[in-house]
Amino acid sequence: TQLLEQSPQFLSIQEGENLTVYCNSSSVFSSLQWYRQEPGEGPVLLVTVVTGGEVKKLKRLTFQFGDARKDSSLHITAAQTGDTGLYLCAGKSGNTPLVFGKGTRLSVIA
Amino acid sequence: DAGITQSPRHKVTETGTPVTLRCHQTENHRYMYWYRQDPGHGLRLIHYSYGVKDTDKGEVSDGYSVSRSKTEDFLLTLESATSSQTSVYFCAISVLGSGGASDTQYFGPGTRLTVL
Incomplete structure (x- = not known):
């Protein structure tokens, strides 16, 4: 069974901060x-x-696929309240x- | 917007009763999926369909059945609802790309089901 582990599970930050979330698998x-x-x-x-x-960029969001295609990261620069939500990797x-x-x-x- | 609707959007039912959820799409996509989403578990695949009358089980298929008699409709049935089936149910359609290497899914708005 293939599994994708996302971290962190929860993240609370102030507007304007940067953050990275991870998606890892074997x-x-x-x-x-x-998503x-x-x-x-x-x-x-x-x-x-x-x-x-x-590496793909979508405005302030940067997505990277690992070299071995087993993992990925999402980096958000200068987070805004509109970025609030659940981020899912698939x-x-x-x-x-x-x-x-x-x-x-x-x-x-805010 | 991939033209996906789900009905009902909310339902409260009692343990032991049968429940059918409907997913309708307007764009003749071949692949359709039913997921449930629960806190701490993310999205889990229940059943999926790759054509009319062609279905297969997903990760959490026990207690659920599906039917697809027309391309546009995919029905999910809980034969005898239990409290553990209280969840939010999402339908999705799939658009394959890059020779099948990628799979973009478009989701419906969800059905919130409560089993008392």
């Missing part, structure tokens, strides 16, 4: 995705990374369905 994935979920809604895709070592391998991590719940305080 398995290799062909792609890895990050954000707000209360009362379904998760929404932020980014997909496919190549080992790949990995794809072969023909099996996506595997989701348990998520990091981020709270950005």
Whole structure:
């Protein structure tokens, strides 16, 4: 069974601070995705990374896929209250369905 | 917006009663999924479908059944609801990309089910 471990589980920071959340596995994935979920809604895709070592930027969010395609990180620069939410990573391998991590719940305080 | 709706959005039922949740999509996507989301457990796959009448079990399929008689509808049934099935249920459709190496999922708004 493939597992994705996300850390930290909870994170509370002040507006303007930087943060990094992690998604780790012992398995290799062909792609890895990050989703954000707000209360009362379904998760929404932020980014997909496919190549080992790949870095993608989405405004203040930077996503990196590990060289061995087993892990990923999400870095947020100068966090804003609008970044508050549950961040989920999900990995794809072969023909099996996506595997989701348990998520990091981020709270950005003004 | 991938045109996914779920019904009902909220339901309260009693232990032992059957419950059916409906997921409807408007864009003829082949793959559809049912997840449950619980604190401390994240999203867990219940069942999924890769075509009409083609379904398979996920990680937490015990106590659940599914049916897909039309491309646009994927039904999740709790044959005899238990309190442990109190959860938020999400339906999703899948769009494969990069030769199948990636899999973008679009989620419905969720159904909050309470079993008393």
